[in-house]
Amino acid sequence: MMKRVKEVAELTGISVRTLHYYDEIGLLTPATTETGYRLYSKDDLEKLQQILFFRALDFSLKKIKTILEEPDFDRMEALNYQKEILHEKKQRLDKMITMIDKTIQNVKGERSMTDQERFAGFDFSQNPYEQEARERYGDEAINRSKQKINSLSKDEKNKLGHSFDSIYKRLADLRNGSPEAAEAQKAIHDWYEFLNGKVGYHYTLEAFEGLGQVYVDDERFTKNIDQYGEGLALFMRDAMKVYADRNK
Incomplete structure (x- = not known):
């Protein structure tokens, strides 16, 4: 029996808005009636279950879509x-x-x-985002970044963390204003300098702008960044684009 979007939302515990978004990006596209109602089949529900399993494992929606569209997906x-x-x-x-x-x-x-x-329960030997980062920025860049950070002393790593935290808090305080404002651009400049000076990899302006887009496209980044303030990831994306455009 086909189910309407509201029924699926109640069944799964995810919002109607999220289901609409999955449809918009082509991740889960149910049939529609002549009046525009979405109808979900048994196959759609099985596919949704797969999506939610992958989401629970922190896969991005883009990656999930790629996996499910593979011809040999099993x-x-x-x-x-x-x-x-x-x-x-x-x-x-x-x-x-x-x-x-x-x-x-x-x-x-x-x-x-x-x-x-x-400290027996902690395991930081594996970074779940490392492979994705390698695909985006290349092995050499990631290796240099890891080598740079691993070479720091514990005190230096703590200072690095404090600097990171400080810049994000500054940007969070500015997020409700214009990304073009002088203060916002100064904070973004400091973020650009921080990345290029501290993590062992030089971001070109194009790569810096692309990184800002990742903050919005990848829900994992958005979730982590928006812990400093809702909407911060979007604000940083816009401010990074302005900065890149102005300094090219």
Whole structure:
């Protein structure tokens, strides 16, 4: 039995607006009635389930669309792959939960805790965005960035983090104004200089403008950036474009 968009939204817990957006970008395109109502078939719901599995694993909508449109896409293979990743994620979470329990006991004075136990649940050896970054900017650029950051001392890394945080907070305070304003452009200039001076990779103005577009196109970037203030990613995209245009 076909389901209307409101029924699908209630069934899945995602918004009608999100379903409309999936249709607009060609990710999930249901049939429509003569009066314009969207009707979702069983196949559409199975495809939506796949989309939501990939979203839960932090895949971008663009990447999901590419995967699902592959001629040799195999649903069973995808499900087994998703299950494998979720098992790995569960193991990491279980380790962190165990570490938190031990830390709580330590704080209560119920047990002592070694330095090794204190950090046993953390694993930063794999960066989930690294492969995507390599595809966008090239292996040489990413290798230089990693080498630069890894060469820093703990104190230097902390200072780098504070500088990053400070620039984002400045930009967040300006996000409701014009991206062309002098103060906004000064903050974006500082962001451009920070990237080129601190992460071991030189961004051309074109690459800098493209990076700003990534902030909006990739929901993961948008979500992280907008933690400093709703709409910041969009503001930065616009301000970075203005900066690139003015300085070419």
